[in-house]
Amino acid sequence: MKTVKSQFKFKGGVHPDYNKELARNQPIEKLATPAELVISMSQHLGAPAKCLVKVGDFVKRGQLIGEKNGFISVCVRASADGKVKAIEKRLGPAGGMADAVILDTTAKEEALAEGTETPTPSAPKGPILPPLDWKTATKEELLKRVEEAGICGMGGAGFPTNVKLSPPPGKRCEYLILNGAECEPYLTADYRVMLERAPRIRLGVEIMRKILGMPAVRIAIEANKPEAIKAMEEAFADIEGNVEIVVLPVLYPQGSEKHQIYATVKRIVPEPPALPIDVGCVVENVGTVAAISDAVELGEPLLERVTTVSGDAVATPKNILAPCGTKYSDLVAFCGGEKIPPAKIISGGTMMGFAVSTLDIGTTKTTSGLLLLSPSRVFQYSSQACINCGRCLRACPMNLNPAEISKAMEADDVKTAEDAHVMTCIECGACSFGCPAYRTITQFCRRAKASIRARMAAERAAAQAAAEKEKQKAEGAKAN
Ligand code: SF4
Ligand code: SF4
Known part of the structure; x- marks a missing residue:
């Protein structure tokens, strides 16, 4: 394994203020399950999942509550125990409306069944899915696990990961590229995952290499993240095969799939509908890779993710591990609330995110950031x-x-x-x-x-x- 500098610069790009210092040194903090979750059936690219529950049902953490609804679709599981109190259209992080299961996580199934409000102790918790030994599991078993764990690209696009890991007939993955660029201003969730979950990323790579037939691996990280480069160097030090860390120049949008492919292996993805696999590449976000290792080794589906909450209008910017469906208002409260009334709330980063007018939105598997900006940061034009x-x-x-x-x-x-x-x-x-x-x-x-x-x-x-x-x-x- 070696570390090299990218030799290939794509045309164009810009240099926005990164403002990552607000949250980059904040270790990942786990949020306790909020009282209410808004779990969207459309947390991914493709057809929304088909809702399997009805109002009044009790669900267990990890239970399937939405089944995939087509080839390009992903299943949805409950990210906590709770009672379905509503199923309704809700505003999503990208501004669209989608069916969502509203879960009351304070309700206790046993207590309500007995007509008392006294909470009963939870049953001992075991793995949600049976853990797999990735070394002895077949490629098909590993792929099935990725699918049943509901994993999709966590970098923002939300493409179903099992589909990405299944090259069509006649296509072969020659390069597996790990996207650790995180070039969006303010966002530091992937950075913290690289620092704090490096061994999980390494295991995810081993699993993906097995699924994809041992392609070469390129770990792409921008040069402004030396600590993340070091963490990856240590985690991958003794890995066998063709594995390189590629240090990318700091240039937005270096995290774009197509530009990362060019910057790492100098291949050009043709116009849509062509995909990276058409030039022998599969690109996965580092968080997604860690989620694959959790799904296989621990039997833990994708039920929670790290989201950066930042901006100069939030009291304490943080990187928060929260159940999918956590409302933005709960994330902000966990950061100590608003420092000043924000002039703008952005779901995502400042370059590709969406301005929203409410904090009554549930996170999804792709929610990488939430920004609260003061009037001084918002340019009126x-x-x-x-x-x-x-x-x-x-x-x-x-x-x-x-x-x-x-x-x-x-x-x-x-x-x-x-x-x-x-x-x-x-x-x-x-x-x-x-x-x-x-x-x-x-x-x-x-x-x-x-x-x-x-x-x-x-x-x-x-x-x-x-x-x-x-x-x-x-x-x-x-x-x-
Ligand atoms: S948003 Fe579209 S048109 Fe504008 S710079 Fe990016 S790729 Fe080009
Ligand atoms: S004014 Fe704006 S839209 Fe027109 S050419 Fe210049 S940058 Fe492009």
């Missing part, structure tokens, strides 16, 4: 006409023309945005970051992509309906 300065073109790491896309979308011209390859936009925010006209370019890109996706979904549904009609017609003719 009004969007102006493009002055054709070209700064956004230089900043865009995807070689797009963000100015053209923003102008097209101002006129609701989705076709022009599509022709300008907006679907390859990774929504990194680098274009908006330096725009002297304060144009909301990234939001224009998001709107264009949503509109194109909706049209494609409608086209697919129409094609399916037409095929079904043809099939029925053919069956009718055959019967006659």
Whole structure:
């Protein structure tokens, strides 16, 4: 195992203020189970899970409460014991509405059954899933475990991990890349996981290598995290095979999957629908890798995660290990509350996160950060006409023309945005970051992509309906 410097710099990128000093030295603290959890059925990329419980049911920690609902989908398990007090649409961390199970974790099943409010002692706790010996387990057993543990990418995208670890026929993973870049300003959750859970990451890598047929491993970390590099060097010191730690230059969006692949192995992922596996790569966030080791060795599904709560309007910034479904308000209370009333609340980081207007949102498997910013950190502006300065073109790491896309979308011209390859936009925010006209370019890109996706979904549904009609017609003719 050796440590090398990345030799490959991608085009574009920006240097925002990182502001990581607020939380980087705060060890991970575990939050006790809150009185109420808001557990979304849509914590991942793809089809929401199908809810399996009803109001009034008691569930146990780890119990399956949502089954995966298609190939690109992930199951959901209860992150605590409790009583289902409602199932309703709730606002999610990314701003969309989704079905959520509202769990009252103070209710006691045995006590209520007896008609008394006296809590009864909990049954002794054992592993939720039977622990597996990864050395003797088959590849299929390990993959099944990743799936039944409900693991998805914890870096933000939420792609189902079992799907990522199952290259399609004819494709082979040559490089397994661990994403430890965490280039989003303020966020330090992955950093702390690398410092505090390095042996779990090492074990996760061993398991993934077995599943993927022993690819080479590249551990990608930005140069501004020397302690994390050291922790990984120590954890992987005696690992066998082709394993390298690649120190990346500090440049946003270095944590983007495509840019990390380029920076580590100099391969270029073609335009969507191409995926990293098309160039022989699988990229996994370090937190996801640790979750895989917990699921296999300890039988612990993905029920909790580390979230950074930071910003200058929160009393004490922290890295908090909390059950999925913990409300933002409980996270902030655990940090000592608000120091001053925030002018802006951001779900995620300042570059790719979403501004939200309430703390009544439950965390998900992908919630990496929550920021509370004071008025002094929030720049008030009004969007102006493009002055054709070209700064956004230089900043865009995807070689797009963000100015053209923003102008097209101002006129609701989705076709022009599509022709300008907006679907390859990774929504990194680098274009908006330096725009002297304060144009909301990234939001224009998001709107264009949503509109194109909706049209494609409608086209697919129409094609399916037409095929079904043809099939029925053919069956009718055959019967006659
Ligand atoms: S157009 Fe998309 S990919 Fe390019 S800088 Fe803007 S947000 Fe990033
Ligand atoms: S940075 Fe802003 S003003 Fe400059 S070209 Fe891009 S959209 Fe126009």
